[in-house]
Structure formats: C-alpha cells, structure tokens
Amino acid sequence: MIELEKVYNPKAVEDRWYKFWEEKGFFHAEPSGSKKPYCVVIPPPNITGILHMGHALNNTIQDILIRFKRMQNFETLWMPGTDHAGIATQNVVERKLLEKGARRQELGREKFLEEVWKWRDEYGSTIIKQLKKLGCSCDWARTRFTMDEGLSEAVLEAFIRLYDKGLIYKGDYIINWCPRCQTALSDEEAQHKDIEGMLYYIKYPIKKVTSNQKPVTRKKKTQDSSLKTQGYIVVATTRPETMLGDVAIAVNPKDKRYKNLKGETIILPILNRELVVIFDPLVDAKFGTGALKVTPAHDPVDFRLGLKHKLKPINVMNPDATINENGGEFNGMGRFEAREAILEDLKGSKLFVKLEPHRHSVGHCYRCHTMIEPRLSAQWFVRMKPLAKRAIEVVEKGRIKFFPTRWTKVYLSWMENMRDWCVSRQIWWGHRIPVYYCKNCLGQRTENRKQKTEDNAGIIVSKIKPEKCPDCGGTDIEQDPDVLDTWFSSWLWPFSTLGWPKDSPELKYFYPTSSLVTAQEIIFFWVARMIMAGLEFMKDIPFRGIYIHGTVRDDTGTKMSKSLGNIIDPLDMIEKYGTDALRFSIISITAQGQDVFLSESKFERGRNFANKIWNASRFILMNLKAEEIDVDLCAFFKAMKLGLADRWILSRFYATLTAVEKFLESYRFNDAAGAIYEFFWHEFCDWYIEMSKAEIQSKAKQVILYKILEKSLRMLHPFMPFITEEIWQGIPHEGDSIMIQKWPHIQGQMISREAESDMAAVIELVSAVRNMRADWNIDPAMQVDILINAPGKGLQGLLAENLTSIKNLARVGNLTVGEMDKPAGSAAVVLANAIDLFMPLEGLIDARKEASRLSGQLKKIGQEASSISGRLKDKNFLTKAPMEVVEKTRAKLKELKERQGKLEDNLKTLKL
C-alpha cells in the first residue's frame, strides 16, 4: 500500500497527470457505433484573450459535464478552438507595429496580414495553454480556428448561400461607426453607456420671404422666455456638430405650436443653408422644444425621416470623425473640437439659447470604448427576419431549452425585435467578403445612380476570383475590400468545426450537440445566431440545452475587468491554491444562473476541502491491508452482517450519488458540489471514519472504507480531476486512470431509511453527551460515565450494538443502557424517542446551574409544544391539511409532551 505525502502538493502532480491523460488519448472522441454521443459546444475564446475568472467558471462547468458524461460511457467530444477576433486582433497587432514605428496603411494589406498571422502563431494559443492548466479535457487534436481552411470555406459557403437566397444585401444605411477602429459595427457591438451629456438649445432663423409671414411663438407658456423669440425656431440637440449636415426641421403634425410653420423655410445657422420643415409623428412633441433638426447622414431617426420625406443626406464627417469639406470653416476639426467651435460661433451670433444637463445613453465600441458615431455608409447586411422566425419557433416549442428558463423571454423578445445584421467590417483581418466587382459594369451603373442596390449588374459573388465578368466579359475585376464580422464565422461553429459544408462522419454523429454553456453577455452575439445558422444551414438545432451561468464580479459587485484592476487572476489562484481548489470553490459558490461575487478568500473553501480529502485518504491508506479489501462486493454483502454505521454510510453514499446525478443533469452544479462536500466531510470523515477507528482492522471496516473512498473519488473526479487521480492511483485499482472509470452505479437497495434514522439517534446521543460536557466544562481528557434510560428493547438493542462507537466518540467511561430513574446529583438531558441521558457528576453538579440549564431546555420545548398543539386544535388544519402532515404533527406533539414531562421530572428531583 502506498503512503501518501503528508501534505498534498497540487503543483507537483497536476502537470504530470494532465500530460498522462493527453498522451493516453483519453480526451479524444471518434464517431462510434457503440456509444451514444455527447458533445458540448465550447464558446471559442478570442485569440487575444487571456484566461479570466469568467473563462475559469465557464470551462470548469463544461469540464464537469464532459468528465461526468465520459464516465457514464458516452462518446464525449469537447471541441476546443479560438476565433480570430477581427477588430481586437487587428488593434493589438497595429499597436505592436506602431511601437516599431510601422503603420498598417504603409505596410499594405498583404504585409500587414503576414504580421497578424505571425502574431497569431506566437500568442494566439495562450488561452489554450491556460485551459489545459484548468484541467479541461478537450479533444485538442481537433482544435479549430475560425480562419482555418475548413472554417473559412464554411464562411464563404454560408455567405454565398444566403446571398443566393436573397438574405444578404448591400445598401446605404446608418450604421454604428467606430472612428478609432474606422469600421462599421453591428448593433450588438455598440455597447450603450449612460453618459452625462448636454442638451443644447439653438435658434434656427425663419426665412422671411413669404408675405403672410408671422413670427412663430410658443403658445404654451414656459418659464423660459428665451424660447419665445420671434422669427426663430429653437431646436434641441446633444450633438451640435451634426448641424452642419442638417437638411430639414421636423415637428410633430399634432403639435399646435408649430402648425403655422407649414411651407416655411428655415435658415441653418453658420452655413446659411435653406432647410425645409417636415411634419412627422416620429417627432416627440414633449422632448426639448418639440422641434427636431434633421441630419439624415448622422442619425438613425433622421435617416428614416430623410428616406420618408425624400431628403438628400449630407455627410459632414470623415471616417475618423473629423469634419469634412461639407463642414465649411470647420473642415478638419475633430468632432468634439468642432462642437465647441460651433457653439462659440452660435454664441457670437446670439443664436445659442441655453444648455441643460442631459443624461442619455450613447453607443461605444465594444473593443476600444470609443464613442460610436452613427454614419451613413454602404455596408453588407444579413436579413434577419426570415432567419429569426424559425429560431423563435424552436425555442417556443421547447426543442431548445434555456437554463434558467428566464432567459427564454430575453431571447424571444430580442429575436422578435432584431434588425438586419451589418456584417461588413472595414478592416483587413478576417474573412474577406466573397464579392467581386466588375469595374466596367459598375462604371455604367454610376451613370444611372438610381438603380444602385436593386440592380446586381457588376456584382459577382464567388468563392474564387472570377476570370471575367459574366455580364460584360470584362476582366477588370476587383474584390470587395471589406471583411466579414467575426461572428459571421462564429455562428457556424457548431457545425463548421465538425466538417461542414462537407458531409463528415463527425457531423453526422455529433450534430446536434448536447449542451451549450455560456455567459449571459453572449446570448445575442452568439447563441441566437448559432441557432439561426444551425436551422438555416443544417436544417436542425445546434444544441438542445443552453446553460447560462452568471457573470463573475468582484466582492463589491462590479464586473471584473482588466481596466478596473479588480481582476482575480485564475492562474494566480491555481498557483496559490491548486486547480482543484479553484474549480471546486468557484463551482460551489455559483448558484444556478446567479452572478458570482468573488474574493480571494473564497478559494480557501476548495483548498480546505482538497486538504480534507487528502488527509482522509491518507488515513485510510495507512490502515488498509491489500489482502483484506480484495473481495467480491456481492459475496461480501451476503456473507457479512453489517453494523449500523456501515449500512448508514452506504445508504448516505448512494443517496448522495443519486442527488449529484440529478443535480448535474439539471445544471445545478453548486448543489452537486455541496452534496458531495457535505457527504464526504461531515458524514464520511466526521462520523464514519471516526467510528471505524476502534475496529479499523475488521474486515467490514477495511472493505467499506476502501469502497466508499474509491467510489467517492470517482464521484468527485469531474469536479476535482487532479487530486482524485493522484489518490486513486495510490489505492488498489484496476484500469489506467480514474478519468475513464465508470461513474458509480446507483444501488437503490442500499439506501435505507431505517439505517439513516437509527444513525441519527446515535449521532444525537453522542452530540448530547458532548454538549453536556461542554456545558459542565469537563476536561476533554476526562472520561465521564453515562446512564441511558431507553424505553423499549429496540432502542436498547440499537444503543448496545453501538456502545463502543458511542463510548469513543463521546469519551465515555462506563456506559449503561437500560431502564432506570435519574440518579441523584446527575446532569440530565432528554432526547428524541424519550431517551433519558444521565451524567452522574457527584460533587461537580451545581444544582442551581443544572436547574437553570434544564428549565432553559424546558422553555424551548414548551414553546414549541404549545404552538404545535395550537395548530392541532385548528379545525381547518385538521380537515384541510393532508393526512400525513396531520399525523406527523400529532407524532411530533406526542414526542414533545413526553420530553416535556421527563424534563419536568428531572427538574423536580433536582429541587428535592
């Protein structure tokens, strides 16, 4: 028998076992006829990522599922990989090049991409290495990257299929534009943040040409007299710089204040452009002055108004958000600089009215946090409505289920209101859009500008560059310079990684996958789109269950992020506490779907538990004899008459196992971890091991200690893979590794109510003696005598049978069981089942103190008894409550009355 080291050293064993598992090929899964498939979808971390607590939580959960299912004999595939994170990666590499003084634009597209690939080869797998440290049992041989050949092929295929179905189109719309990254972003990539902005009120003069000109006045009295200015209309805006692109003033048709504005012409201050007045219900009469300046090129609402009222947009900004030549004297200024200059100008010409603080929500780039500038530009879009329809159905019909269920509603309401997806990005790193333009055809088109998007002449959608234009035969062909949104490749992940568009065996076997485990932040970006893509391209759902876990926050509740510096680095925690401790800790504090508030001290729980497992195992191993435990379990159970503790711990083990399985199946990981923790520590260690010490050499104890330990290790393995492997390898075992052992089989017949309630009586008794010792301040080294007055042979038998254990656990010298009266000068306590416990302490007992102790007990019991008897007198309760509840309550009252009576007797003898 191997002896375990005195202290468990995680670092010493983790790498070794991980390599062992990997080399043995235990992580690998193949389509197999004999086993059922089980596959989880791993959210591909982006290649610029480093492991943070969110990843640690997410991947621990997935690894628990995977290891659990693997042990249950499923063919388990956990396919890892990374996505190329177009914008993020391009930013990182650009910054890196800039340090060397090189700029992307100067390098040129090809050279730059070479640099990105170089960077990716060097750093892109950091996160993969870190996942290995976490113990993740991914099939690394199948690692995929969204820019791999196969996955890129899938992207082009998907684009072309959608285009052919008319689900992809190019058009001029207002999109979210990041002036720093200089690219379009999807709606999801624009993160809205509340900011303290200003609402600026500006006078726009009314042109006085018409004969019936009347000054405009506000009918409604306001305290702000400045708004009454005649000959002007006052508008309110948060972005005065966009006024350079104004083409109209809009008011609500029902707004009586402005009805006489019909047919008037407004003069745009500074640029002196003539603006028309339009009437549209879209304008909220209650906001600001009720008059809206219309800038179709720089605001989504204005853009819609523009389309509706046939206004020609004027773009006044360059891609970097500086003012362009349309901005007159402000040409070249940055957007905020221009804002100040314009305000100065307006103040100078007395057209500035006032400003007031205005809190509103503004989009920011999710990669660089720069304020988004809504911008009119030509982009590629995916039509979402037709895709969303089926994705809504499969969730409504329950084919895909969210855990916790509340996310269903969030998902559905988002899906129902989704707008078309802008998929083109003005960057270089990514899948280049498979669209080619014939310059000849396009040249003709510009002459006839109206056709624009309706006419596809000159647009060739193709995986490879066409030799010549199919329309005109021209050879002057150029590919669209833009690339696709990274999510356009990620949304294909569940099947593109399995070989799609090829019809691979993997695809057939593992698709649809089983579970998706992810964070709430990513539902819209990724989860919803995977469902749409799966239904569109595979004609089937991508996964059946979606488990949304909480967000990891620090102990003040703020989301952990590098910029805030409130990061707890999982790798540091692994270094300090060990991987298993990290995994167990984080899983046990994560209630289903609730956010996780983390502080470093929380990892102590896992570490302490690992330590406990280690020491208990060490103790068992020290006392185990190999020849004793080499038995056939069935024969053993037939031959052996097991004691109460043995039957109890077996019952508790199988009850725990049942609960753990149930919890894992329903994504209740903290409950599963809690059940194991409670069982192993507070039942197996605190009671069974302690009770077995006296007769540890006996056959029964040898076998059961070994079996419970071995099975517990298997039950624990998905949670704490390393320590369980290390110990398992040290005890007698068959097979190469615990990770490919069978998950313990539930033996329902071993679960015994009787054993559990009998044991509860013993535990109560031992606790009571300990309690009395503490109350009387008795030296723990000193043995006490205990007399037990137990009515009925059954109880006496039970206690007699466990005499040794009770004596040892409670440090009792003489223990007498029988029927007796309370000896004089003894302390007493009354237990359930009307058991009296007397502790004769001649000379030590202070009658007054004992009396107050007893009356304390009496008071507690009395209160309880009276509340219960009150309930039992209630006619409604008796008639309406279920019989079993009434019976139970009656039994309880009877029991309490008995105890009450006994306590009173005890008190009486004391006073006499």
Added chain:
RNA sequence: GGGCGCAUGGCGCAGUUGGUUAGCGCGCCACGUUGACAUCGUGGAGGUCAUAGGUUCGAACCCUAUUGCGCCCACCA
C-alpha cells in the same frame, strides 16, 4: 421608456412543486495539539427571511404594491 435579477444571523450566500425546530461557508466565543487533517476537531452565541397588504388551515417560498441595489434592452433628438 421596456424587461430581468437580487434584498435571509457580522460578512458572503443556499433554500425548485407552500408543511415539523430556516441551512451552509467565513467570521465570532469557549475548549482542545487523543498519531489522518490547526488548510483541523468539539461545543456555542447570533435570524420578527426588505416593507405593507392579500391568497391559504399553514408563506422565506404564491399574488399585488412600495423601497433600496444591480443588470440587460431601446431610433431619450
């Protein structure tokens, strides 16, 4: 503006079909180094389950409203 989540002993949290005495970890107090474990053991103190109503024989749990905190979504110029 819409939606969601959370309020339970000093702190952090469990508590899934409403049913005896509301649990756990940390912290606290007392005692303890009995050969697995001080990353430990034994015992203990500490809660009118945010507030106000309602449903019910019975509510931490279901319903309504209120307050506080947090999050998500939104074309709040």
